Each structure stands twice: as C-alpha cells, then as structure tokens.
Amino acid sequence: MESGPFRACAGADGRPSGVLPMKNRFTVSRTGETGILCCGFRDQKGNSSLVCEQSMAPFESLVRPSSEGDAEAMDRFAVMIQGSAGCGPHSQPRITLLGKTYSRHSEVSTYRIETSSGLKYVVAKRICDPNPRTPQSFHTEYSALEKIRQLAGASLVDSFPDPLFVSQEQIVLSMVPGAPLDKKLKQTANALTGWFSIKRMRNTGRQIAEWLGRFHELTRCEDIGHEHGKYAAQLESLIAKCETLGVAGPGLRRVGDATLQLSRALASYSMPAAANHGDFIPQNILFHNGKLGVIDFASYSQRASVYQDIAHFVGYLVLLGGKPTYCKKPLDVLASTFLASYPLSLNERLLRPYLIRAVLRLICDGKPASNYLRRVQNRNVSGWLLRLADVHERLPFSI
Template identity: 25%
Template sequence: MADFQANTRPFAELDRAGRTRRLRRLAEAALTAYDVPVARLTPLAHGLNTAFRVDGADGHRYVLRVQRPDGPGPARVRSEMAWLSALRRETDLVVPRPVPTRERDLVAVVADPAVPEPRTCVLCHWVDGRFVDERLSAPQLYAVGEFTARLHLHGARMNGLDRGRVDDLTEFGRTQVDGFSAAVVDRAVARTGDERIRDAVARVRAVRAELGFGADAFGLVHGDLRQVNYLFHRGRVRAIDFDDCGFGHYAYDLAVTLGALRHLPQREELREALLDGYRSVRPAPATTDPRVLAAFATLRRVQLRLR
C-alpha cells in the first residue's frame, strides 16, 4: 500500500528524493533515444535541474540533464547545445560535448505519466577534473580569466542563437521587452521590500548604455561561471553547466565569477589574477573597469535574492 501511495501522490507533494525517483524513470526513457549502452544511472547533486551520471557499458561516462519545467524550453536548450558543439569544433576550450540522439537532435523531449509535464533532456560526455574553492590560487584564477576571455571571443561570433538575456532582473523580466521596466522593478521591490533595488537598476542601466552593445562589449556568455562550474584537470581549466548561458555584457560574466570569491580570505589576490588573465587575452579596459564590475555584481546579488 505504501508503494502504491508513493507512486500516486502528486509530483508537487513529493520531497526531493521522491521527485528524483520519478525523474530517474523519465531519464531512463530519455536514454533510449541515444545510441548509448547504459550500465548504471546515478543521481548527481540536485540543483535547479536534475542530473544523472550515466556509466556506459562501452566504458564511457556521460551526464544526462533533465530540465526544470520553468527553465529554458527545447529551442533554447538546443541553442545551448549548439554553442557547446561549436566550442568543441572551433576551439580547444574543454566544455561538455553534446551527444546527439539517434535522430541527430541535440535534445530529447520525454514524457512520463508520473511527471506532470514533458521534460527536455540533454546528454553530454563527462568532463573530468576537480573543483577547487577554499584553496584556489592566483595562477588558477589567472587561467580562469584566460578561459573566460577566450569564451567571450567565441561568444561574440555566435549571433542568432535562441538564448535570452542574462542580466534581466527576474524571470518576469525575461517575459518583458525591457527586463528593467518599471513594472519589473516595482514587482521586485514589492517582493523584497528593498527600495535600494531601484538604485541598483539605475546604475546598471547607466553602465549598459556606456558600454554599448557592440561585439567588443556584448555577446554570448556563460552566465554562471562559479567554482561549481569550472574545474581543473592537469593544469587546465574546464567549464560545465551552460544552462544559464545567454546574451549579456562580458563584464557581467566576470562579475559573477568575482562575486563567488567573496567568502575567501585571498579574494583580492584572486580578483587581480582573474582580471590579469582576462586582459592577457582581451585587453578591454571598459569590461574590467572596477565601477562597471561593481554595478553588475550588485545586479547579480539582487537576481539571486529574487530567484
């Protein structure tokens, strides 16, 4: 009886473990779309999306991501995979390599009776490496800066992909023509009770206007390049989880990386190393201007509060 009740309870009433069990079955169904012999499926740390490590009977390892229902839809996820594929073809940057389905699609949309809505799924080859946080060193952040600059150089050429803006204030803002409109800001202030949001938005508006939207300052960016999304292997930087990628100012991407270092005692040393590494590839004074980075860092903190 207990098992029957667990299987018939509404998805929204399940705890994380219960939802993961349901999504595992959906993931198993998704994997039938790929020419990958599966030996084992293991849930990974649960974020906004749900991911599974896939150990193949062929000796290869993969990651299957089951998209959250309120996240990017199939077209936008397909664009994310298209950028990753282009990065693998056209650069030596190490990022996840998408696995196409048997139908040569980069996504699989799968439904399961126990999950309320169809889910977009993607499969990528596993990226080896280790994550570092407290022991991050200046040479490592210099390498992250170089990597980020090279990523931006490639992102500047990726016009026309169906990805949104990374700097819209809220999810509601992404549905509006202007992600900083009065209606968007009013909702954010009402939700938090913090009038300082208006000043933060005004500063970012001014900075965006100053930077402009040319390819020297604006393009396709990672959007969430924090310690949990970059890793090191044999001295090289690698990046994963491009789920938040979209169009924005390159300074926004740097501000996200810098903001994630705030808890570290060596943060100033790491900050300078990151920016030095970035400038070694892209000597762009406006992108690395402290005032510009501070404005985007404040925006990022507001965005995280409103998630």
C-alpha cells in the same frame, strides 16, 4: 516489447547484431528472459561506441523517448548507435547509474559506462519541473556545445561537455570531470586558512582568464555598442525583484539612479563581443588534476559583450567576499589576477555597470545566498553597490 526511440536486435547468442533507428519505438529481442539493451555514445574525440546492458532500467533512464516525438534528434542519436554496431562481436559494455542530483528544473543522473577501451562517463539531465523554458534551454545547450566543438582548438579540447543527445525532455552529455570551484573556495578561501592560499588564487585566476579569453577569441564577433535603454529596463526589473526579496531596502533605488547615470554616459562606447556562456560562475567551473573544465551552457548566446561573462564571475566573488566565513583578501586576489590576465583590454568604466547588474542578478537567483544577504548584509549591499557605481571610488580589485 518495450516502447522508446530505437529498435535493437539481438543474435542467437544474446549479443546485439544490429540497431535500426525508429521514430517512436524501442524493441528488444529477447533470448529466454534476458533482454539485451543497446544505446550509443560519442567520446570527446568523436568516436562512437555501442553500449549494452542486461537490464532495461539504466537505458530508460539514460534515453527516455520524447513525448514530443523529436524525430531529428532521435535519428541523430540512432545514427551514432548504428555506426557503432561494428565495435566487435564480443564487446558488451555495461551502464551503471552512479547517482542523481537535482536542480530547480531538472534531474541530473551520472552514469559510468564500462567498455573494452576503458571507463567512460555521461550525464543525463531530465526535466522534473514543467518550466516552459527548460526544454528550450536543453536545445540551446546542445546547439551551443555543437558549435563550440566545431570551433574549439587544442587549448579547449576536453574542457567542456560533448553533446550526445537532446529531446524536449532531456539532454545527454559526456561528463567533464572535476570538483566545482565554489567547493574549492570553501577550503582555500575561508576565514581560517584563506591567507595561506594567495599564490594558489593567483594561479587559479590566470587559468580561468586563459580559458575564458580563449573561448571569447574563438567566438569573437563584431564589436557592439552599449545599449542604455536595454540595460535600464533590465536593471529596473532586477531592482524590483530584489525589493520583493527584501534585499537592500530603499537604498537600492539610489543604486539604480547612480547606475543609470553611469550607463547613460557610456551610450557611445563600443565593446568587444563574442559568444556568451551566460552563467560563468564558480559552480560551473571545474578543476581536475590541474585541468579546468566548464559546464552548463544552457544560457549560452551567440553574441554579447564579453563584460557579461567577466562580470558574472567577478560579481560572484564580490558577494562571496562579504560573507564572514570567507577571507576577502584571497578572493580579491583571485578577481584581480583574473581581470589582469584576461587577454582582451578592459575598460573599468564599462565593467562597473555590468558588475552591478551581475551582482543583482546573482542575488535574485540566490547565488551564492540571497537569504544570507537578507539576514546579515541588508544595510551593506546598497552601500558597496553605490561605491561600484561611483567612478571616483576605487574598485575592490584592480584591472
């Protein structure tokens, strides 16, 4: 007997004969010494399938019982399994663990599932650091993906993960194939070969703008005003954190003063609002055979200014362009094409304060490399942030 969220029953021939949802138990009927393991997943068309394995280990890694007893989530996942039990008496797919990676707060495991209809892939993220925000981020991401899945039209189909299961300890998603854009930029926008990638940068910028624009259009909300008080509090917090990291030094206070003056002047402005991805940066933008995918919706919010996602993407490129190993020209072309191709009309004055805040947040988060900024660009950071805050200075890219 093994403990877990479900009970699976095996027939006399050792094949699964049915699955019953249980709140906090997993029981495997055994034939001799072989245990038949069952779990379920849903492909991106909403079809459920039965997954089996001759070993307990892959399943326990994929769906570990929640110590919090998240009964509702367990039941939802169990229903998927129960509905898939009629997939055929001779269907016996297998799960293979392909690899693991680690983020600051979670372990990410990728699995290949061999089924009669072909290979499928899922990703399981499990908490490995007791950060109190991580369980909430799992539920936020799961709910966000469910909502997006309901709204997504043909233009976004297969471009984001399908939510399969969530608990207090983990989340299971379908895998979006592709290589992250940040890795591609190392190859195509580096100081040696970047000048030969201008055309590719334009195509990439248009493709990313098209996806983000469609995402914002599908989740569009009533316009919102610029909240200077809230912005000022967030800016002060980021500047204080940057100072503790040793980034930018005393000049950062002048950046804060100039940015607050700009923000105060925008208090009467209204902005288009939509759902916010929350971390729209190259690490979370994937490309596979010319198709774009977006992952990591853990910081999703239902309503925010569209400038937040836009500024995060462009701010990352601004930071990257300051590194000597990269060529600034193709990155500026990528940013300019992205902004020009974004379908909603943008206001440069509104973009500036959001871009400054995004750059500071990326530095605090270590994206792309706060330690690099401390070592090499400590004197330059405040200089180009001041230029961003000055409406009389041209942006390093066009809208």
